[in-house]
Amino acid sequence: MDQPRVDMQNISKSFGGIHALKEVSLKVKAGEIHALVGENGAGKSTLMKILSGAYQKDSGVIKINGQTASIPSPHAGRKLGIGTIYQEFALAPDLTVAENIFLDHLGSLKGFIHRKKLYAKASELINRLGFDIQPQRLVGQLSIAYQQVVEICKALSQNAEILILDEPTAVLSPTEAEKLFITLKKLQSQGVAIIYISHRLEEIFQIADTISILKDGQITGQVCPDEVTTDQIIQRMIGRQITSLFPERKNKVGDKILSINRLTSEKKIEDISFDLHAGEILGFAGLVGSGRTETARAIFGADRIDQGTIHYQGKPIHIKSPTDALKAGIGLIPEDRKHQGAILPLPIEKNISLPSLWRNYQTAGLINQSKETKDTIDYIQKLKIKTSGPKERVENLSGGNQQKVVLAKWLGGHCSVLIFDEPTRGVDVGAKAEIYQLIQELAQQGLGIIIISSEMIELIGLCNRAIVMREGRIQGELQQKELSEENIMKLAIMKQTA
Amino acid sequence: MTKLKSTLNILLQYNTLIIFCLLLIISSMISDSFLTQRNIFNLLRQHADIGIISMGMLLVILTGGIDLSVGSMVAFTSVLTAYFVKNGIPLGFTTLSGSIPAAIIMTIFLGMLLGSVSGFLIANRRIAPFIATLAMMSIVSGFAFMVSKGYPIELDESATALQNFGSGYLLGVPYPVWLLFIVFFMILITLRYTVFGRIVIAIGSNETAVRLSGIRVGIYTFLVYTILGGLTALAGIVTTARTNIGTYSRGIGLELDVIAAVVLGGASLSGGKGTAVNTLLGVLILAMVGNIMIHMNIPIQTQKVIKGGIIILAVLLQGLQSKISEKQ
Ligand SMILES: Nc1ncnc2c1ncn2[C@@H]1O[C@H](COP(=O)(O)OP(=O)(O)OP(=O)(O)O)[C@@H](O)[C@H]1O
Ligand SMILES: [Mg+2]
Numbered sequence: 001m002d003q004p005r006v007d008m009q010n011i012s013k014s015f016g017g018i019h020a021l022k023e024v025s026l027k028v029k030a031g032e033i034h035a036l037v038g039e040n041g042a043g044k045s046t047l048m049k050i051l052s053g054a055y056q057k058d059s060g061v062i063k064i065n066g067q068t069a070s071i072p073s074p075h076a077g078r079k080l081g082i083g084t085i086y087q088e089f090a091l092a093p094d095l096t097v098a099e100n101i102f103l104d105h106l107g108s109l110k111g112f113i114h115r116k117k118l119y120a121k122a123s124e125l126i127n128r129l130g131f132d133i134q135p136q137r138l139v140g141q142l143s144i145a146y147q148q149v150v151e152i153c154k155a156l157s158q159n160a161e162i163l164i165l166d167e168p169t170a171v172l173s174p175t176e177a178e179k180l181f182i183t184l185k186k187l188q189s190q191g192v193a194i195i196y197i198s199h200r201l202e203e204i205f206q207i208a209d210t211i212s213i214l215k216d217g218q219i220t221g222q223v224c225p226d227e228v229t230t231d232q233i234i235q236r237m238i239g240r241q242i243t244s245l246f247p248e249r250k251n252k253v254g255d256k257i258l259s260i261n262r263l264t265s266e267k268k269i270e271d272i273s274f275d276l277h278a279g280e281i282l283g284f285a286g287l288v289g290s291g292r293t294e295t296a297r298a299i300f301g302a303d304r305i306d307q308g309t310i311h312y313q314g315k316p317i318h319i320k321s322p323t324d325a326l327k328a329g330i331g332l333i334p335e336d337r338k339h340q341g342a343i344l345p346l347p348i349e350k351n352i353s354l355p356s357l358w359r360n361y362q363t364a365g366l367i368n369q370s371k372e373t374k375d376t377i378d379y380i381q382k383l384k385i386k387t388s389g390p391k392e393r394v395e396n397l398s399g400g401n402q403q404k405v406v407l408a409k410w411l412g413g414h415c416s417v418l419i420f421d422e423p424t425r426g427v428d429v430g431a432k433a434e435i436y437q438l439i440q441e442l443a444q445q446g447l448g449i450i451i452i453s454s455e456m457i458e459l460i461g462l463c464n465r466a467i468v469m470r471e472g473r474i475q476g477e478l479q480q481k482e483l484s485e486e487n488i489m490k491l492a493i494m495k496q497t498a
Numbered sequence: 499m500t501k502l503k504s505t506l507n508i509l510l511q512y513n514t515l516i517i518f519c520l521l522l523i524i525s526s527m528i529s530d531s532f533l534t535q536r537n538i539f540n541l542l543r544q545h546a547d548i549g550i551i552s553m554g555m556l557l558v559i560l561t562g563g564i565d566l567s568v569g570s571m572v573a574f575t576s577v578l579t580a581y582f583v584k585n586g587i588p589l590g591f592t593t594l595s596g597s598i599p600a601a602i603i604m605t606i607f608l609g610m611l612l613g614s615v616s617g618f619l620i621a622n623r624r625i626a627p628f629i630a631t632l633a634m635m636s637i638v639s640g641f642a643f644m645v646s647k648g649y650p651i652e653l654d655e656s657a658t659a660l661q662n663f664g665s666g667y668l669l670g671v672p673y674p675v676w677l678l679f680i681v682f683f684m685i686l687i688t689l690r691y692t693v694f695g696r697i698v699i700a701i702g703s704n705e706t707a708v709r710l711s712g713i714r715v716g717i718y719t720f721l722v723y724t725i726l727g728g729l730t731a732l733a734g735i736v737t738t739a740r741t742n743i744g745t746y747s748r749g750i751g752l753e754l755d756v757i758a759a760v761v762l763g764g765a766s767l768s769g770g771k772g773t774a775v776n777t778l779l780g781v782l783i784l785a786m787v788g789n790i791m792i793h794m795n796i797p798i799q800t801q802k803v804i805k806g807g808i809i810i811l812a813v814l815l816q817g818l819q820s821k822i823s824e825k826q
Contacts, residue, residue: 300710
């Protein structure tokens, strides 16, 4: 009687020579939150794309409510009551928030779109989640975190009976994630079957009823959160222990390298002033929409600077474009890997070499392709990028591995200031440790590092100092010994005085 | 099952080459004289101009742009060549006459200048390529009319060198065909081995990511239209040399043939996809289709319908291909 809502049996899938999934079985009951964990490239997203209809399985059976189902397309999936939030967003950037949310049933309004009604419905949905986004804004202009919120609303608008969430919190700060969890709990009590993928293990322990662990395309275990510890899960995920996630802080903070004075940009940030020192790791904390990304983009020349000055090693510099910033030695690793970081249809090696083509990879305008390939192989090993080789196209990589490619683009550059915007978005614990180590090494070499992160642990474990922003302004600054979740949150949500 | 799929995939991947081979077979079946060296070189010579422009258009389309002005540009530059050769080059204070090389260089220079105007409007003033080059199309065809005063300008005996270039052979291959091959190889090498070519392709794939990699996208966009302008002028010169006449009515609708050739070669109009080899194949496909239709005495109107149909077919094939590779 008590048959599972979702019953995937012996699902296999390969891409060319790579076996992404080998005989994977997964059962999810109604009213269950089932977490799926595993390292980058383990096959989590692939399994979910097969369930939602985006990919076709090679073999195996899928049963929905006990009945064998064929899901040849995402449309068919939706008809079966499967709502999906993909890891890589599927939003139309030129449409409004409201249009995106209701994209699939815009037609039900008899061919005409009743804007007022649409906006009202969208507003209601967004508010119910506890957010505040104007429904008439264009999605392309939203920060990546707000895009994530729109994705969530879109999936919820379909009243799905089965809800798949592939790393929905990777760019959300704890406050926003909390709002999502409340919604998920509500849906759970209504009997929705929820499959939840995340690399943030603490939240999995917080909300999941069951945890399935995927490794190299196979399920290696299914456990209840109260029976295991985080370390045991990690051990099963990556096959080894992680003794310390964060490297020892051996970097020495040196002279002032970058000095930002009263920066104001495009009405999004106001009066931002701070200094960055050589060898320093400076964190930027704050809620979604607090202006951290906008600050980085202004310094990098990606957004217009309306007021304020930037001094580099004591000399004023004028940055009007990313090219100017790069010439001055400032690099930015953007948060939005799909639209801003990676060129998906190009191979890994062509992505990694792009920012340093003219500097490192050419003679007389001809590309030194063997050096390009060799360097890429080095990065693949160093960052543990799971791939068939340097010529694999980036779009074929798993989300976390795409993120590593975007990071690698900037490591070969000649930057003396590097700004990382959500550097470990979607990266598994093992690779996180590697990336932290790498950032620590860069700081030891004397680079000035800025890290924007919605994971507070990351800032606490890595930074020498952190600046907390709120509503486009700097709210306060915390020294290393003052860094704690409590202190950060206090500043991040503090009401402004005076 | 999977085997069938992968065969289908390969068929679709090489569809340009396959269509090319099929047409080659059909052509030689329809006419015994098709596969003669003479006929083939003639066909190539007639399509050298379209081929040369297609190579430049490929660069533009790779960045995600388009240039509708190439037809007018051919008219204008063919008029200019004939005018310069016949009347000399007016330099304000004096007139430089009797020099064919000077006429050629001046024409190419003006072609690049006009191309760079489109490039500037698109890269710097951010006008959509379609609109900017549509306006240029009108402007340039006006120029062509003004310079020629509405009459064809015929080359006279003083221009035998140019005429020889249009109709003569080097090592058994017509000069214009040599030119086409040289341009083809240069674009091939540019796209495969140079930083410039790499960045052009990258821009068409994801402009934002390229810009955030610290690359000045505008410069490359500008250059691409300038190069196309120069190549179009070269094609205009070739046309004049081949036909002995420069006239404002030349090149009408030629932009369609050029864009069709590039698309038949599998390039995507949204950018980032396309190769020099396939574009050349696209030109040859177009040439053969035209040849077959003439051979079968198909009226010109019907020819147009068929050509349009072929373009639609090519794009549909492309769509099918990307769909299949997405779904696996
Ligand atoms: N379209 C594709 N073509 C080729 N290989 C693919 C494709 N999609 C996924 N893969 C490969 O399948 C494997 C599993 O990828 P998947 O995206 O499911 O990983 P994941 O567990 O979601 O990882 P992450 O945590 O990084 O998101 C990877 O090795 C990936 O390279
Ligand atoms: Mg994934």
